[in-house]
Amino acid sequence: MRVSDRLTVWCRRIAVMTRKELLQLFRDIPLMAFLIYSFTLSVYVTGNGIQTQLKNAGLLVSDADRSVSSRELISRFHSPYFRFDGELAHPNEGFVRLDRGGSMMVLDIPTRFHEALVSGESTAVQLLVDTTNSPQGLSAAGYAARIVGQFSQELIMTRNGQTGSSSTTVPMILSDHRVWFNQDQNETWFESISHLLRMITIFAVLLPAAALVREKERGTVEQLLVSPLTPAQIMLPKVVAMTLVILGATAVALFGVMLPVFGVPIRGSVSLLFLLTALFIVATAGIGVFASTVTKNQAQVGMMTLLVVAPMLLLSGIFTPLETMPAWVRYLMALSPLRYFIEIATGILLKGIGLEMLWSQALSMLALGVSLFGFGMWRFRRQFR
């Protein structure tokens, strides 16, 4: 047989097997329905719903002064960061209300507050913060400090006989922030992107893992092995079929939800995005393939993959910034394709950059994919000897 003939046969076999895998997938109605839900409605609710910045932090006020100044200060704790939950009759009531939950902090304004400010003395207000959720508590305290600081600064201006606009004769630094790539700090963009990545990861690991183990569990893999197919021709079509399905779902999420509803921009190249998404799916599928070769049934493979996937989802930098991670986590996450793909996805979509800046991430993903697959393939062959 000539080389070209062999190649045609090889391709035909792959194509036939891929078709078989696709048919098998599409016949599983609940699974397909769930796939559609995951890439449409779920992306919508999450993109729309998650707000990582401080929002609606419930504030209770105990105002012992009831003056112009105290009311002015209270009015500065406004939405979207704070939500006014009412005034307390007695300061001690604050503890009870915080115990009950719902409200997050209590602002306590002392008597003679106004008097002290007018007469040029210094005074202080007290803030009780519920830190059962520590980052939120710190963030709320930070915003409160900003508000009080601003209030204080304006007071100095007034005391020095300068009102409002003529702050020009005081030496101070004016903070001027420009947020790039997402001027309005629109959270739906990042949250919908990260949710899409989360879904791709789950499906890309679990679909091929379960499909490969199923053949083992049912014994149909024996049939395939006695056919003229090589192990690669058995394994590859599964990955190809799943990749096609997930890529299709990604396109639906991107063009059906994220672009029209959230206005997520595509500033870079769409074809590059899909090419690298395919690479990401294949690399991530490598984890599933690997897990499928060390387990015997679907229960095992489910546990095994979830054991690995949960840390990937939480620690790859799609949930909290990678900078926050301790060094050992950052080293560990070098093994997670998701850690590179989040930079690629946000890079292409929001920053509009191309391979010239993303080559190292793409290469790392490629290296991970090749080694996971190589190892998986080796195990796959070996276990049937």
Place this chain on the structure above:
Amino acid sequence: MNVRRVAAVAFKEWREVTRDRIFLLLAFCMPAVWMFVFGYGLVLDVEHISFVVVDRDHSSLSRDYLYRFYQSRYFSFQGELADEGEADAWLKSGKARAVIIVPEKFQERLLSGQPANIQTLIDGTFPLRADITKGYTIAINNAYNVDLLADHLARTRGLSRDEALRRTRPLGLEVRYLYNEEVRSTWSTVPALIMFSLMVSSPLLTALGVVREKETGSIYNIYSATVSRMEFLVGKLVPYVMISLINVVVLWLMAVLLFAVPFKGSLLLFFASSILFILTSTGIGLTVSLLVSTQQAALIITVVVSTVPTILFSGLIVPVSSLSQAAQFQAHLFPGMYYTNIVRGTFLKNVGPAVLWPDVLALAVYAAALGAIGYRLFTKRPSV
């Protein structure tokens, strides 16, 4: 319900679990491993934000100002750019998350009593990080302003430096942190991780329970046996509930002994609600198992249904109160949120049933509803 028949089904299921060594090992290891990895790894204090500077002034004052950023543990200095034009490449490649630009005449303006603009360019791709970066720079600028003002007042009014400093702070803020007085990130994540580990692992344990028998055909033994629907379902669940019960004790011990999180509330309340929570989470797995016909579908649906809302909508990191309406609705549909309230309440707040009863009740309703749904869905006379 015949206890002997339930015991027989439970025993059969238990044998199946214990024979599968890998499964058994993973069932016990998974929650503990997660607790370990996330307890130490899921740190929420954002530090080491990489930044570069463009210093157009090159004065002693500009260096003095920038020094505050170099020193801060929140920032990590990457280098100085000769020209603002380079900022673009640094931000785009992700090598820097912020660029601080000191304008010309920075020192001149400040010394002559005029304000100076500091421009900060921030990478906004990750809004949380952008927001935190902004907060840190404002805090540093404000602290610097207080010093500037004090110096200015001391110079122009002839006040002592202490007196000038006092005048720059007419209004102070005394913050007192409650429940987690030292604001330790582990104290707030570790209790919630008990919820996470249980909520993600126990549905999966059960998920394949019924569908596996359907897929392999062994369910026909059950159809033709004398065991009733209820007896079968209860027997099926018992081993998995037991595994999760052991896990919750292990997780509690890890939280208290390994991570030294104080447990201030009532043990009885904690473990009683944990049982309810385990019933609901295993119930979710069982329901999925009854709805689908392949193990593959059961696996994926369970993972998505248990993992995603647990990460996003159960108060693990993002509090439920700051979610959108639709997401809050979804949060209330999943049991994780209620259990988070109970876990944080009993660990850190020392609140009792007087405060937590709505959450306990919600879990009880959830468990009962799932039981009823499972009972309705399972039939011994399938149409196909």
